Amino acid sequence: MIITIANSKGGVGKSTLAVHLAAWLHEQGHNVTLADCDTQQSSSEWIREALPEVKAVRLGNPNEILNELPALATETDYVIADGPGSNTETSRALLLRADFAIVPCKASMLEVRALAKATEVLRQAQDIRGGIPKAVIVLSMVGKNYRLTKDMKDAAAALNLPLAHTAMTLRQIYADAPGQGEVVWRLGSRAAEAAAEVEHLFREILPEAYQSKSGGRKRKTGTQ
Ligand SMILES: Nc1ncnc2c1ncn2[C@@H]1O[C@H](COP(=O)(O)OP(=O)(O)O)[C@@H](O)[C@H]1O
Numbered sequence: 001m002i003i004t005i006a007n008s009k010g011g012v013g014k015s016t017l018a019v020h021l022a023a024w025l026h027e028q029g030h031n032v033t034l035a036d037c038d039t040q041q042s043s044s045e046w047i048r049e050a051l052p053e054v055k056a057v058r059l060g061n062p063n064e065i066l067n068e069l070p071a072l073a074t075e076t077d078y079v080i081a082d083g084p085g086s087n088t089e090t091s092r093a094l095l096l097r098a099d100f101a102i103v104p105c106k107a108s109m110l111e112v113r114a115l116a117k118a119t120e121v122l123r124q125a126q127d128i129r130g131g132i133p134k135a136v137i138v139l140s141m142v143g144k145n146y147r148l149t150k151d152m153k154d155a156a157a158a159l160n161l162p163l164a165h166t167a168m169t170l171r172q173i174y175a176d177a178p179g180q181g182e183v184v185w186r187l188g189s190r191a192a193e194a195a196a197e198v199e200h201l202f203r204e205i206l207p208e209a210y211q212s213k214s215g216g217r218k219r220k221t222g223t224q
């Protein structure tokens with residue numbers, strides 16, 4: 001299964017989501033490849049430090065993506081493709097190959113208003129491919145007291161995109177994690193809430209990937 005993290009805007013939490021999802025799937029016992037399709041290559045560097053067991057590849061342009069993603073998908077259970085911040089053709093290539101697209105979106109009205117534009121290429125791909133890739137919006141960098149407003153729900157509904165119930169909250173620990181070369185659930189007790197949140201999110205959006213404790217790999221939880 002090829003999962004792409006897609007939003008044509010930069011700085012919305014794509015790489016953070018991609019690395020955590022790849023690590024989580026690995027710990028569920030799946031074979032995972034992280035395909036870093038952003039020229040900044042931040043997610044492949046991060047995953048190499050955090051989980052060297054996860055295969056990380058860099059796909060530098062749309063042709064490489066279109067040519068190489070299918071083979072990667074036959075070699076591993078999940079390919080997590082981290083998308084670029086701005087290159088439309090790279091996003092298009094990813095969305096023409098992906099089975100599932102996760103669209104992180106900052107939880108502000110400005111970002112939600114821009115969502116139609118940010119998901120234009122997704123809609124084109126779904127149109128061409130008869131509804132594939134299936135997609136879900138995940139609200140990211142959500143303020144502590146934020147409540148899912150009607151505007152937000154309406155915007156998602158207007159685009160015919162489901163909105164995950166679980167959001168990723170704005171927390172310093174997410175911003176600290178790449179510098180530590182770790183995923184949040186390995187950063188001890190101060191990351192406990194973030195760890196619980198991502199676990200909850202991934203179980204919600206990928207229920208078929210979740211393995212009950214006995215099925216998954218033993219998880220390192222870091223210093224407590
Ligand atoms: N939930 C969050 N809370 C706080 N900071 C975050 C969160 N998610 C991401 N960040 C930080 O915001 C910046 C952009 O996130 P990133 O995942 O790199 O986005 P993108 O890949 O879409 O450009 C990074 O510095 C990252 O550490």
Ligand SMILES: [Mg+2]
Nearest residue numbers: 014015038042
């Ligand atoms: Mg990124």
